[in-house]
Amino acid sequence: MRHGPSITITLLFLLFLAPVAAYPGDRITGRGFATRSEVFARHGMAATSQPLATQAALHILRQGGSAVDAAIAANAVLGLTEPTGSGIGGDLFAMVWDPAARKLYGFNGSGRSPRSLTLAEFKKRGLDKIPAHGPLPVSVPGVVDGWFELHGRFGKLPMEKVLAPAIGYAREGFPLSELIAYYWGRSVPILERWEGFSDVFMPGGRAPRKGEIFRNPALASTYERLAREGRDLFYKGDMARTMDSFMKRVGGFLSYEDLAAHHGEWVDPVSTNYRGYDVWELPPNGQGIAALQILNILEGYDIAGMGFGSADYIHVFVEAKKLAFADRARFYADPEFNTIPVATLISKPYAARRRALINMKRAARVVPAGEPDALEEGDTVYLTTADESGMMVSLIQSNYRGMGSGLSPDGLGFIFQDRGELFDLTEGRANSYAPGKRPFHTIIPAFITRDGEPFLSFGVMGGATQPQAHAQIVINIVDFGMNLQEAGDAPRILHSGSSQPTGEEMQAGGVVSLETGTPYASIRDLVQRGHEMTWQVGPYGGYQAIGWNPETGVYAGASESRKDGHAAGY
Incomplete structure (x- = not known):
């Protein structure tokens, strides 16, 4: 006998979710799920996923460095202490107020595919998907x-000082968390x-x-040379030649010419206004x-009236995510190879059209991309600094x-990224593989301003989780009145199985994962709606955030309790 989607919920799952009071401890203040208070400081703040990286950032700030200097210092330390999610073999994106x-x-700061590697x-x-490891996804x-x-635009201290904390830890060693x-x-x-790999990391x-x-x-030697000799050492000098010869030896396609041609791009951030x-x-x-x-899409609903953790809120959130991710699968790609209707995709009229597709009583199993003119995995580090x-x-x-x-290229102490895995090997799509293209x-x-003033610098690492979590952080603060730490500690919603830019298509509605603390009554209701x-x-x-209060001149910091997060200021 078929019992519908509820059959997928095991007894063990229900036993885990039922005790809604399973929180970190009996705090005197704040919401029940809060793990700690926000951190407050006047002069500077850093929030990263590793305490040593946060301390390195504060060290740079105390020396008179800018927030950019501190961010670079923290990122360099994370490349050493958290190579499971970061390193100079990867890519970088940033916003600076x-x-x-x-x-x-x-x-x-994303890199392009090798020009000698073709779809042919x-x-x-015989591949229909780019492998996850080895030379092909590099x-x-x-x-x-x-x-x-x-650093060239916003730095104050010399790179020798900025990279000094990471160099010290790389030489002397650090205890693993x-x-x-x-x-x-x-x-x-x-x-x-x-x-x-084994030579360095085993x-x-x-x-x-x-x-x-x-x-x-x-890695200490690599950082030291970069601090002394500069960026071109990596892309046009000895290090580039080392990487070129290494890739040839292992059957790869990344070349000296690819490295020498690289350049990041200053871009204009885009925004929408959500309730002010x-x-x-x-x-x-x-x-x-x-x-x-x-x-x-969600701005058209009374989210605050629905209540945090309610079935109505979780339902509309998941359905809005499905709609956004259908567009993500179809349109999001390198703008140098495609015309992407960004302004329309983030417009209010387009959102209203997409919102009309949501059925409050039933979960959608298949969601088409919109007509604007008419990934689940990933480990990352996010950090934020303020001076x-x-x-x-x-x-x-x-x-x-x-x-x-x-x-891991000879003698350099880092691992090449595998970001190229996110290309689509089907021809004729926005994210289809091409030489010299960004995946x-x-x-x-992310960043929030209010009335032209900085309000919040924040981000959440974690593959396809990120835009879902960004939206939840905003909603937690704006609709549910949470402080910065509560907004990150609150039980999260995660929908998986949407259509992907790599070509996969959602066929059965995907799956919803809810953290401990979600009421059982909400879960039961969601199952009855077909989730x-x-x-x-x-x-x-993994979440980090720094808020700014222009009235008091005080920073507030928050960090991820699910990771080794640490926010601190002075």
Whole structure:
């Protein structure tokens, strides 16, 4: 006998979700799910996924460095302490609030595919999808260029000082945290077969364990040389030649010419107004505007009246996400190869048309992309910094899948990213593979202004989770009145299985995952509306935020309790 979608909810799942009071502790203040208070400071603030990175950022701020200097310092430390999600073999995106110009700047630091690798080569190999590891998914690393572009425009301290904390930790070693040790251990069986990986990331022939000291002298030397000799060492100098010869040896396609041709791009962030708050994202090839599309659709509902954790709220959120992600699958790609109707996609009239497709009583199983003219995985680091002048930085950086491709070039101490996996190998689509093209990107920084003043620099790492979580953070603050820490600690909604820019299409409505703390009555109601529910461990992202209060001149910081997050100021 068929019982419908409820059959997918196991007894174990219900037992996990039923105890809605399973919170971190009995706090005196704040909501029941809050793990800690916000952090407040006047002169500077940093929020990252690793305490050592946060401390490095504060060290730079105390030396008179700008928020950009502090962000680069933190990112460099994360490339060492959290290689499971970051490193100079990956890409970078950032937004910078410049208090002097009273303007928000955007930077797209994503790299392009190798010019010698063609779609015909994939077909010759009989591939219908780009592999997750090895040489084929490797694209040009954009981080180093991004650091120097940001520093050249907004930096104050010399790069020798900015990279000094990371160099020190790489030489002397640092104790591994529990969460990173867990992800590192999971990566080793997958990546140990790839050239160079075990030499750097498996000291003693295994993954380092929690509390053990890990050193990366090769990365220390790389950072030292970059600080002295500059950006072109990586893209046009000895390091570029080392990467070129390494890739030739392992059967790869990334070349010296690809590296020498690389350049990041300063871009104008785009925004929508959600109930008086201007929410800013970067335009494609990233997925940031999906968060804006979700918010525009949801603005037509009384979200506050529905209540946090209610079945009505979760239902409309998931349905709005499905609609936004259908457009994401069809339109989001490298704008140098496509005309992307960004202004229409994030417009209120278009949102109204899409909103009309939502049935409050039934979950959609198939959702078409809109007609504007008429990925589930990914490990990343997000960080945010702010300085005494009022400059604020929202920065995100990633290898894509955890520790990336697994390939570590000779003597340089990092791993090449595998971001090229996110191309579509079907011809004629927006995100179809082409030489010299930027792949669809999941990593997105975010920013909020209010009445022309900076309000919040924030982001949430985690593949396709990111735009969903961005929208939830905004809703938690604006509709549900949460503070910055509560907005991040609140149980999250995650829908998986939407159509993808890599060509997959949603056929059965996907699945909904809800964190502990969601009322059972809401789950039961959602099942009755046709949602397939599931239980997942760990895909809910990693949040950091810094808010600014112009009346008091005080920063507020919040960090991710699901990770090793740390917000601190002075």
